[in-house]
Amino acid sequence: MFTAKNRQGDYFTATQANISHLKAKTDPFFCPACGEELILKCGDIKLPHFAHKRGTRCRFSSEGETKKHLLGKKELSRWLLYQGFEVQLESFLQTINRQADLLVNGKYAVEFQCSTVPPSQLLERTNDYLSKKLIPIWLLGQDIVKNKFSYAFSNFQLCFIRKSEELGYYLLFFQPEKRRIECIHHLAHAGSKYFFGERLVLPLAISIKEMQLKIKAVKGHRRKRYQPHREIERERLCYYYAKYKSRSHFMQELYHAGFSLYHLPLQVGVQLDKQFLVHTAPVEWQFSLWIHFFDRLEVGEHFAYRAIAERFRACVVPLKVLTFQDYEAEELLKEYLLYLEEKEILVEISSCNYRLKRKMKWRQHSQIFS
Numbered sequence: 171m172f173t174a175k176n177r178q179g180d181y182f183t184a185t186q187a188n189i190s191h192l193k194a195k196t197d198p199f200f201c202p203a204c205g206e207e208l209i210l211k212c213g214d215i216k217l218p219h220f221a222h223k224r225g226t227r228c229r230f231s232s233e234g235e236t237k238k239h240l241l242g243k244k245e246l247s248r249w250l251l252y253q254g255f256e257v258q259l260e261s262f263l264q265t266i267n268r269q270a271d272l273l274v275n276g277k278y279a280v281e282f283q284c285s286t287v288p289p290s291q292l293l294e295r296t297n298d299y300l301s302k303k304l305i306p307i308w309l310l311g312q313d314i315v316k317n318k319f320s321y322a323f324s325n326f327q328l329c330f331i332r333k334s335e336e337l338g339y340y341l342l343f344f345q346p347e348k349r350r351i352e353c354i355h356h357l358a359h360a361g362s363k364y365f366f367g368e369r370l371v372l373p374l375a376i377s378i379k380e381m382q383l384k385i386k387a388v389k390g391h392r393r394k395r396y397q398p399h400r401e402i403e404r405e406r407l408c409y410y411y412a413k414y415k416s417r418s419h420f421m422q423e424l425y426h427a428g429f430s431l432y433h434l435p436l437q438v439g440v441q442l443d444k445q446f447l448v449h450t451a452p453v454e455w456q457f458s459l460w461i462h463f464f465d466r467l468e469v470g471e472h473f474a475y476r477a478i479a480e481r482f483r484a485c486v487v488p489l490k491v492l493t494f495q496d497y498e499a500e501e502l503l504k505e506y507l508l509y510l511e512e513k514e515i516l517v518e519i520s521s522c523n524y525r526l527k528r529k530m531k532w533r534q535h536s537q538i539f540s
């Protein structure tokens with residue numbers, strides 16, 4: 171940590187510039203959270219900072235704090251201070267017993283998250299801030315894993331997905347060593363942990379206002395989604411389920427209902443851009459919608475969005491994201507309804523009212539051996 175107080179309650183922030191001044195002081199420094207005495211440290215590797223004594227029980231002890239985390243807090247606070255923001259580094263909030271990495275204008279709690287922790291901890295922290303009318307802003311401090319065509323994100327990283335009109339679904343990564351924020355935007359799920367996305371680099375050499383202008387300019391820059399061949403996609407799905415999921419609840423249900431994965435209509439099991447919003451596999455929730463909803467309708471019959479949304483909610487487990495409500499998952503249902511409209515299965519006749527145009531067809535047997 172960078173902040174400590176003396177016996178009189180005055181606060182001190184350790185910086186490269188004042189380190190010798192602080193070292194010359196004979197009064198001890200104390201932790202603003204637990205009151206324990208602190209040691210001033212300045213090595214060659216880490217930035218000057220305060221540390222608890224070994225074996226401390228203080229939960230804000232920074233002994234586990236990495237160089238990256240320390241540097242990140244410092245770079246961010248410097249960048250915000252230059253722009254005239256009021257910044258409190260490591261602000262200890264007594265009433266909720268939390269320490270915000272940065273408190274900006276007394277209103278925003280900025281957290282630079284480098285380590286992977288259980289998502290429930292992030293949610294608790296978020297709710298604590300909200301209860302104090304503080305707006306949490308999370309920046310990820312982890313590496314971005316990029317493959318040839320896609321990015322790979324962990325479940326932990328997905329907790330930080332945000333959404334805006336200009337950027338669609340996006341993730342922010344702060345890289346203090348490079349003094350920049352990387353934004354991966356217009357995320358589209360490619361299946362499992364893989365995503366397609368566009369990259370926008372926001373260097374700390376520019377102000378927040380300039381960043382906002384860069385973000386505004388992104389609009390319309392989105393790439394068209396690569397559409398896999400549906401027949402091939404189904405072959406892969408059959409192979410995958412036979413190999414890894416043959417004993418799953420879903421395969422049992424399918425078997426008992428007298429169906430085989432191979433023969434399900436091709437509009438069941440579609441990988442959509444927003445699939446990441448739920449944990450439930452595409453073929454599983456789409457099968458449930460088909461068997462319990464679409465297949466029970468006659469051609470020409472009308473149905474309300476409300477009715478299908480209710481069915482959808484019953485068959486998916488939504489992804490927990492810090493900034494989303496659970497109903498965000500319905501964006502995936504809307505995408506699926508648009509897809510079915512494109513395939514002329516249904517048509518939206520008025521706002522939130524649909525008509526079934528045709529039934530989804532069973533797939534015929536493979537002709538390869540004939």
Ligand SMILES: [Zn+2]
Pocket residue numbers: 201202203204205206222228229230231
């Ligand atoms: Zn402490």
